[in-house]
Amino acid sequence: MALLEIRNLRGGIKDLDIINGIDLTVNRGEVHAIMGPNGSGKSTLGKILAGHEEYAETGGTVRFHGKDLFELTPEERANEGMFLAFQYPVEIPGVSNAYFLRAALNERLKYRGESEMSAGAFRRLMNEKMKQVDMDPDLARRPVNEDFSGGEKKRNEIFHMAVLEPTLSILDETDSGLDIDAMRIVARGINQQRSADNAMIVITHYQRLLDYVVPDYVHVMYEGRIVKSGEKDLALQLEERGYEWIREEVEAAG
Amino acid sequence: MTEAIKQAETARYTTFYDAFDRVLSQDAPLWLHRLRSDAMAHFRELGMPVAREIAFPLREDWVYTDLRGIAETSYHAGPVEARLDEAALAPYEFGQDDWHRLVFVNGVFSPALSRVDGLPGGAVVSTLAEALVEHPELVRPHLARYAEFERTGLTALNSALFENGLFVYVPRGGHLETPVHVHYVTAGHDTPLATQPRTLIAAGDGASLKVVESYTGLTEQAYLTNAVTEIAVGRDGNVDHYRINREGAGAAHLSTTQLHLEGNGRISTFNMCMGGALTRNDTNARLDGEHAVVRMNGLFLVTGNQHVDNHTAIDHAVPNCDSYEVYKGILEGRSRGVFNGKVFVHQDAQETDAKQLNKNLMLSPDAMIHTKPQLEIYADQVKCTHGATVGQLDEDQIFYLRTRGLSHDSACSLLTYGFAADLIRRLRIDAVRSSLDTLFETTIRDLSLARDKAGR
Ligand SMILES: Nc1ncnc2c1ncn2[C@@H]1O[C@H](COP(=O)(O)OP(=O)(O)OP(=O)(O)O)[C@@H](O)[C@H]1O
Numbered sequence: 001m002a003l004l005e006i007r008n009l010r011g012g013i014k015d016l017d018i019i020n021g022i023d024l025t026v027n028r029g030e031v032h033a034i035m036g037p038n039g040s041g042k043s044t045l046g047k048i049l050a051g052h053e054e055y056a057e058t059g060g061t062v063r064f065h066g067k068d069l070f071e072l073t074p075e076e077r078a079n080e081g082m083f084l085a086f087q088y089p090v091e092i093p094g095v096s097n098a099y100f101l102r103a104a105l106n107e108r109l110k111y112r113g114e115s116e117m118s119a120g121a122f123r124r125l126m127n128e129k130m131k132q133v134d135m136d137p138d139l140a141r142r143p144v145n146e147d148f149s150g151g152e153k154k155r156n157e158i159f160h161m162a163v164l165e166p167t168l169s170i171l172d173e174t175d176s177g178l179d180i181d182a183m184r185i186v187a188r189g190i191n192q193q194r195s196a197d198n199a200m201i202v203i204t205h206y207q208r209l210l211d212y213v214v215p216d217y218v219h220v221m222y223e224g225r226i227v228k229s230g231e232k233d234l235a236l237q238l239e240e241r242g243y244e245w246i247r248e249e250v251e252a253a254g
Numbered sequence: 255m256t257e258a259i260k261q262a263e264t265a266r267y268t269t270f271y272d273a274f275d276r277v278l279s280q281d282a283p284l285w286l287h288r289l290r291s292d293a294m295a296h297f298r299e300l301g302m303p304v305a306r307e308i309a310f311p312l313r314e315d316w317v318y319t320d321l322r323g324i325a326e327t328s329y330h331a332g333p334v335e336a337r338l339d340e341a342a343l344a345p346y347e348f349g350q351d352d353w354h355r356l357v358f359v360n361g362v363f364s365p366a367l368s369r370v371d372g373l374p375g376g377a378v379v380s381t382l383a384e385a386l387v388e389h390p391e392l393v394r395p396h397l398a399r400y401a402e403f404e405r406t407g408l409t410a411l412n413s414a415l416f417e418n419g420l421f422v423y424v425p426r427g428g429h430l431e432t433p434v435h436v437h438y439v440t441a442g443h444d445t446p447l448a449t450q451p452r453t454l455i456a457a458g459d460g461a462s463l464k465v466v467e468s469y470t471g472l473t474e475q476a477y478l479t480n481a482v483t484e485i486a487v488g489r490d491g492n493v494d495h496y497r498i499n500r501e502g503a504g505a506a507h508l509s510t511t512q513l514h515l516e517g518n519g520r521i522s523t524f525n526m527c528m529g530g531a532l533t534r535n536d537t538n539a540r541l542d543g544e545h546a547v548v549r550m551n552g553l554f555l556v557t558g559n560q561h562v563d564n565h566t567a568i569d570h571a572v573p574n575c576d577s578y579e580v581y582k583g584i585l586e587g588r589s590r591g592v593f594n595g596k597v598f599v600h601q602d603a604q605e606t607d608a609k610q611l612n613k614n615l616m617l618s619p620d621a622m623i624h625t626k627p628q629l630e631i632y633a634d635q636v637k638c639t640h641g642a643t644v645g646q647l648d649e650d651q652i653f654y655l656r657t658r659g660l661s662h663d664s665a666c667s668l669l670t671y672g673f674a675a676d677l678i679r680r681l682r683i684d685a686v687r688s689s690l691d692t693l694f695e696t697t698i699r700d701l702s703l704a705r706d707k708a709g710r
């Protein structure tokens with residue numbers, strides 16, 4: 001069974017269709033890159049999949065390891081193993097990263113009928129994961145994302161992913177705003193999460209991330225649809241030629 | 255005035271007048287008798303701050319808080335013995351075992367529940383009644399010197415009728431390291447009870463002390479707590495003060511806390527309010543010596559039909575003083591909140607640094623807050639800032655937390671906690687911080703349970 005199966009998905013916000021019929025199948029062990037011009041609907045797809053209430057699906061189906069995704073609340077989706085790394089991570093004043101992650105982990109354990117994690121076990125896990133993504137321990141103590149630099153916020157998303165160990169990660173431009181070293185560290189964090197059991201959807205504008213996180217498939221999104229799919233060299237082609245030829249192809253077909 | 259109103263007014267407060275006769279017949283030094291009589295005369299004139307007739311319009315600072323119901327209640331005015339076991343009080347206990355602890359139940363001191371030992375030389379921690387007998391020379395220079403009763407009926411009432419409370423005195427250079435917890439408990443009575451807790455705290459030059467003052471109701475019945483606290487800190491002295499209101503569901507809690515600071519003195523006060531049906535706190539500070547610093551913070555968390563009104567006033571009388579004030583309110587249900595923060599900077603008070611912030615989080619569309627900063631600045635070389643916000647939980651924040659697996663409700667609770675966590679994190683005494691942190695978290699959890707029950 002596919003981990004994620006999107007069939008003819010349509011949706012958007014009130015009075016505005018943003019996603020106009022997407023088909024996408026993601027199996028365990030795969031990494032899919034989604035590229036596409038600004039405003040083509042990549043983040044919206046991520047938000048609809050994660051269950052943002054402002055966005056609604058208006059047609060089609062999505063199955064997440066067999067379950068009807070739209071029957072699940074955002075937290076159920078998360079606890080079923082979905083993770084969305086935000087393009088613009090949100091600041092949560094007054095709540096420390098560590099405190100929040102512990103709450104999130106415990107909710108997940110509860111959801112799965114397992115017992116809560118001890119303080120000691122949690123500390124060990126945090127230390128291990130902080131090392132994995134080379135995170136300053138100070139950032140774990142500080143309130144979630146508050147006054148973090150742009151790059152620190154992105155790295156924090158990967159840190160959350162590393163701690164929560166999702167089966168499907170949707171990474172929305174996690175590489176934007178990272179310096180060269182941070183990009184390598186984030187890529188390493190992502191690769192460490194890669195396994196035969198997990199899958200990832202990596203939304204990006206740049207080939208550079210894909211040098212490190214080599215995708216199995218590359219899709220191009222345009223006006224709310226996937227208009228072209230290929231393997232990793234499609235990304236290289238886009239890097240070279242931009243999106244104009246895609247646009248022309250779509251218009252010729254349309 | 256119509257005959258009916260006149261009659262109603264004469265009937266008002268009679269139990270207080272009777273109580274006054276009783277108190278005055280007790281043995282006490284002449285100066286105290288005079289003080290009480292003077293205070294009572296003012297109360298007779300002022301009454302409670304309720305609108306009476308055209309000639310006595312409601313004072314502006316009482317427009318949002320209506321005391322008519324209280325003014326018309328015939329209270330049992332005075333302490334009454336009540337039996338209370340420690341187990342009933344345990345959930346409201348505070349801090350650590352080695353703290354000095356004074357417990358009053360229905361206004362009566364409970365030696366069995368109290369404990370004071372190991373005081374530094376010259377320091378006094380005792381009931382006010384005992385201090386008036388044992389150390390009148392320490393009490394007299396401070397009692398009723400800061401909380402003026404000439405213009406405030408409620409302070410006048412307390413000054414006339416108080417019978418007991420906490421007295422803390424630390425002489426010049428002394429350090430009372432172990433915190434003092436005074437616990438004013440109301441256990442209920444067959445008729446509505448009115449108590450007049452009086453707290454007097456004096457730190458000499460260079461002295462330091464820490465006091466937690468808490469008010470707890472073990473009954474859902476109506477009762478009135480009319481409290482007055484005076485805190486004076488001498489030159490270079492330092493006082494940490496915490497005030498916690500967990501009054502019962504039917505309680506009216508009226509209080510005045512008056513802070514007086516001399517040169518280079520420091521007072522940090524934190525006022526946390528969760529209980530009571532109606533609460534009005536007046537917290538006032540007078541910075542009377544250069545380089546004094548007052549931190550006046552507050553947090554309230556109310557639900558249902560609770561009403562809480564915080565009026566603060568900071569008086570910069572001399573140059574070079576700082577005041578920092580942050581008040582945060584969390585309002586659920588149909589609760590009502592009021593914040594009014596006055597800052598006066600007198601003409602001579604150059605180089606004043608005064609910061610005030612009031613933030614409110616509305617958890618329900620039916621809750622309401624009136625917030626008003628009121629700065630009156632007569633000096634020109636000053637730094638004064640103020641701000642007030644009223645907001646709701648942020649949908650994007652809620653969504654972010656939910657994508658990490660937190661339920662909608664946990665997300666709301668966590669954000670509510672985060673809204674005010676900085677105030678609690680800043681508390682300097684570890685035991686107070688962790689106790690209040692737990693208390694705050696539990697209260698938020700109870701709010702969210704209530705929300706669940708209400709089906710929202
Ligand atoms: N809440 C909203 N209100 C109005 N328009 C919206 C909203 N959310 C998305 N849109 C619009 O939908 C379109 C797709 O937005 P989306 O953020 O999904 O694009 P994107 O592909 O992620 O772009 P980028 O590469 O710039 O991140 C845009 O035109 C955007 O303005």
Ligand SMILES: [Mg+2]
Pocket residue numbers: 042043044087172173
């Ligand atoms: Mg985007």
